[in-house]
Amino acid sequence: MVTPLAPPRSIGAFLRAEPGRFYEWVMGQPSRLAGFCLVSIVIGAGSYGAATGYWRNPTQALYTGIKLPLVMLLTTLGNGLLNGLLAPLLGLNATFRQTFTVVLMSFAITSIVLGALSPVAWFIVWNAPPLTGRTNIASPEYAMLQLTLAVFVALAGVIGNVRLIPLLRQWAGSGSVARHVLLAWLMGNLFLGSQISWVLRPFIWDANRPVEFIGQDCFQGSFFETVFEAARRVIFL
Amino acid sequence: MNENNPVPPLISQTDAAQRLADKPNPPLAISPSGPRPLGDDPAERVPIAHAFAAIEALLRQPRRLLFQLRQPGAGKLIVGMLFVAFFCAAVYGVVAGTFSGGTQLWAAPVKIALGLFISAAICLPSLYIFTCLSGAQSRLAEVCGLLAGLLMLMTILLVGFAPVAWIFSQSTNYIGWMGFLHLAFWLVATLFGVRFMKNGFSHAQAKSQAGVNVWIIIFLLVAVQMTTALRPIIGKSDTFFPTEKKFFLGHWFDTLREASENNGTAHRY
Amino acid sequence: MARSTVSAPHARPNVLKLVPTTSQPAPAEFSTLLRGEAAAISAWSTEWNARRFASHLVIIFLGAGCYGAAMGGWRDPQQALFVAIKFPLIILLTTLGNALINGMLAPLLGLNIPFRQSFSAVVMGFAITSAILGAFSPLTAFMVWNAPPMTAQAVSLPVYNLIKLAHVGIIMFAGIVGNARLFQLLVQLSGGHVLASRVLLAWLSGNLFLGAQLSWILRPFIGSPELPVQFLRDGALHGNFYENVFNSLTHIF
Numbered sequence: 001m002v003t004p005l006a007p008p009r010s011i012g013a014f015l016r017a018e019p020g021r022f023y024e025w026v027m028g029q030p031s032r033l034a035g036f037c038l039v040s041i042v043i044g045a046g047s048y049g050a051a052t053g054y055w056r057n058p059t060q061a062l063y064t065g066i067k068l069p070l071v072m073l074l075t076t077l078g079n080g081l082l083n084g085l086l087a088p089l090l091g092l093n094a095t096f097r098q099t100f101t102v103v104l105m106s107f108a109i110t111s112i113v114l115g116a117l118s119p120v121a122w123f124i125v126w127n128a129p130p131l132t133g134r135t136n137i138a139s140p141e142y143a144m145l146q147l148t149l150a151v152f153v154a155l156a157g158v159i160g161n162v163r164l165i166p167l168l169r170q171w172a173g174s175g176s177v178a179r180h181v182l183l184a185w186l187m188g189n190l191f192l193g194s195q196i197s198w199v200l201r202p203f204i205w206d207a208n209r210p211v212e213f214i215g216q217d218c219f220q221g222s223f224f225e226t227v228f229e230a231a232r233r234v235i236f237l
Numbered sequence: 238m239n240e241n242n243p244v245p246p247l248i249s250q251t252d253a254a255q256r257l258a259d260k261p262n263p264p265l266a267i268s269p270s271g272p273r274p275l276g277d278d279p280a281e282r283v284p285i286a287h288a289f290a291a292i293e294a295l296l297r298q299p300r301r302l303l304f305q306l307r308q309p310g311a312g313k314l315i316v317g318m319l320f321v322a323f324f325c326a327a328v329y330g331v332v333a334g335t336f337s338g339g340t341q342l343w344a345a346p347v348k349i350a351l352g353l354f355i356s357a358a359i360c361l362p363s364l365y366i367f368t369c370l371s372g373a374q375s376r377l378a379e380v381c382g383l384l385a386g387l388l389m390l391m392t393i394l395l396v397g398f399a400p401v402a403w404i405f406s407q408s409t410n411y412i413g414w415m416g417f418l419h420l421a422f423w424l425v426a427t428l429f430g431v432r433f434m435k436n437g438f439s440h441a442q443a444k445s446q447a448g449v450n451v452w453i454i455i456f457l458l459v460a461v462q463m464t465t466a467l468r469p470i471i472g473k474s475d476t477f478f479p480t481e482k483k484f485f486l487g488h489w490f491d492t493l494r495e496a497s498e499n500n501g502t503a504h505r506y
Numbered sequence: 507m508a509r510s511t512v513s514a515p516h517a518r519p520n521v522l523k524l525v526p527t528t529s530q531p532a533p534a535e536f537s538t539l540l541r542g543e544a545a546a547i548s549a550w551s552t553e554w555n556a557r558r559f560a561s562h563l564v565i566i567f568l569g570a571g572c573y574g575a576a577m578g579g580w581r582d583p584q585q586a587l588f589v590a591i592k593f594p595l596i597i598l599l600t601t602l603g604n605a606l607i608n609g610m611l612a613p614l615l616g617l618n619i620p621f622r623q624s625f626s627a628v629v630m631g632f633a634i635t636s637a638i639l640g641a642f643s644p645l646t647a648f649m650v651w652n653a654p655p656m657t658a659q660a661v662s663l664p665v666y667n668l669i670k671l672a673h674v675g676i677i678m679f680a681g682i683v684g685n686a687r688l689f690q691l692l693v694q695l696s697g698g699h700v701l702a703s704r705v706l707l708a709w710l711s712g713n714l715f716l717g718a719q720l721s722w723i724l725r726p727f728i729g730s731p732e733l734p735v736q737f738l739r740d741g742a743l744h745g746n747f748y749e750n751v752f753n754s755l756t757h758i759f
Contacts, residue, residue: 015366401604414746
């Protein structure tokens with residue numbers, strides 16, 4: 001008798017899986033796979049967030065450790081419907097539940113990489129002088145810290161998305177369809193993720209405010225308004 | 238739904254489950270199309286009895302060491318390799334400490350050996366994840382073994398460089414130069430260590446070396462930052478640990494500036 | 507018959523066992539060394555022979571010593587004695603200081619020879635260099651004897667620069683030939699030019715790096731008319747060769 005394919009038992013098995021295996025997991029028991037991804041996101045992104053927030057103090061570490069996985073989960077949930085609609089429209093024969101699981105899987109891979117990098121991030125943070133009198137927002141130390149943390153997030157994000165390409169290509173039977181679907185999902189997730197991050201700020205250290213889970217002005221303005229305003233100032237002085 | 242959607246070309250769920258149930262565990266050795274499988278030479282199957290044999294194997298028969306690291310019960314070998322690495326790092330540390338003498342004769346070996354091991358521990362999770370992502374069929378114990386091989390080869394080579402470092406330590410008082418020299422020796426030693434590690438991963442069915450290459454950059458940055466976090470290593474200081482936090486680039490620029498202002502005799506590193 | 511003859515070029519080390527390694531008279535060995543008979547020399551390097559090793563040390567002491575004496579002789583007989591001691595000392599200290607790293611680099615770069623073999627190969631390379639230097643020493647002595655005495659005025663004359671350049675040229679020539687012979691030996695041991703070049707380059711880099719610093723510590727060699735004759739300068743252990751080069755470059759630019 002053939003038994004349904006069990007979800008990954010370990011992180012190693014999950015990361016080493018071939019596209020065919022990923023497909024079988026998605027088709028077999030997506031709820032159990034989603035559970036695995038959920039745990040990976042909470043632990044992986046949580047530990048990276050904690051390492052990042054530790055620069056300020058342990059409370060900020062706790063808050064950021066909660067908020068970073070939250071950004072990913074809220075982005076997946078918020079875009080779940082849109083991603084599920086875009087996939088078949090662009091040529092990928094997948095159900096809503098399947099697209100949801102695949103996006104979650106991508107975030108899980110990203111989170112696992114972030115979790116693996118969290119000791120390094122913690123070491124960098126531990127070496128950064130605190131954001132007090134001598135070190136300020138304009139200090140090279142702050143820039144170095146921001147840059148390193150951002151590079152790690154970018155690296156993890158790239159890995160998480162690149163791992164989806166072979167699966168989508170094999171699933172859709174076409175490289176171009178796979179690219180279009182991934183691009184569409186990526187744009188939607190970046191768009192929503194940026195705004196959720198904006199709402200849930202601060203992640204590292206807001207020198208003007210005490211430690212708090214979400215800033216008081218969290219719903220004032222948006223990420224894109226700020227970017228637009230900054231661009232306007234640069235162009236029109 | 239789009240009419241042009243192709244039928245999923247992949248196999249069905251039940252077939253897949255059956256296929257996977259029948260599929261044996263992937264072999265640890267590499268496929269015939271890849272490099273020569275480890276252990277095909279009887280000499281590579283000879284167990285490594287002690288630490289000196291491990292050093293000899295690392296230099297002359299790296300394939301034997303790689304094969305033995307994949308065998309059950311390799312833990313003892315890995316511990317032995319780590320012990321050699323710790324000892325050699327301490328020996329090199331003593332040589333580095335002779336530049337300033339005094340308390341640095343014991344502080345430098347402690348800092349170099351501990352710093353190296355802490356750097357390795359910080360980078361171990363990312364190494365394991367990146368090797369998994371590259372498709373390498375390596376267990377965590379094997380990854381630990383390869384990392385131990387990297388550390389051992391690196392520190393053995395540093396001991397090889399020790400006489401040269403000692404001669405320079407005795408004949409110069411320019412700290413910037415000594416820092417540069419130690420970093421150059423460390424870099425050369427690390428490159429050989431990394432080569433051994435990559436050789437090990439090439440026998441683990443890795444599809445790509447990109448992840449390991451990224452990890453190497455991370456390891457180098459962490460190790461270099463560790464020299465700043467544990468400063469002074471070759472210079473003198475009133476305190477064992479630094480009282481101010483800095484990144485390595487800022488620290489190096491400060492050191493070089495101070496050295497040039499003090500006619501090249503600054504003793505803080 | 508074939509078993510008693512010299513092995514073919516590019517032979518692997520195990521083939522070298524076929525080469526007769528019985529001791530020859532010292533003069534015969536000396537000429538074999540100078541001719542750079544790679545097969546015979548590589549056979550020597552595979553087995554440890556204390557007498558042969560001692561003879562290589564004697565060549566280094568005599569050859570480099572004689573050349574050092576000729577070099578220092580321009581300043582003063584005592585300087586000649588000092589340099590005659592220091593020149594071979596640099597070679598031996600360089601060999602000893604780099605022995606460990608050279609022994610490690612060879613197998614790591616692909617030439618699987620024991621530590622002792624790499625050590626004796628480097629010593630043989632230096633022995634050839636020293637022998638050439640020794641051969642040039644009468645010529646150098648004659649050149650120095652013909653030069654005006656080393657005074658403050660003589661230092662400003664072209665002859666001073668000529669003698670310096672002659673020393674540089676001769677040492678460079680001897681070094682190149684010594685390393686060329688070492689390269690032939692490495693080709694014989696490794697069976698390939700690429701591997702031999704890699705090992706030679708690694709050894710050469712290390713030896714030049716350390717040798718330059720040891721020369722700096724053990725200065726003076728030619729001597730200066732304004733400074734007393736000394737075995738080591740007062741500030742011998744202050745500063746290093748590369749620092750000095752760097753400072754000179756910064757002054758120029």
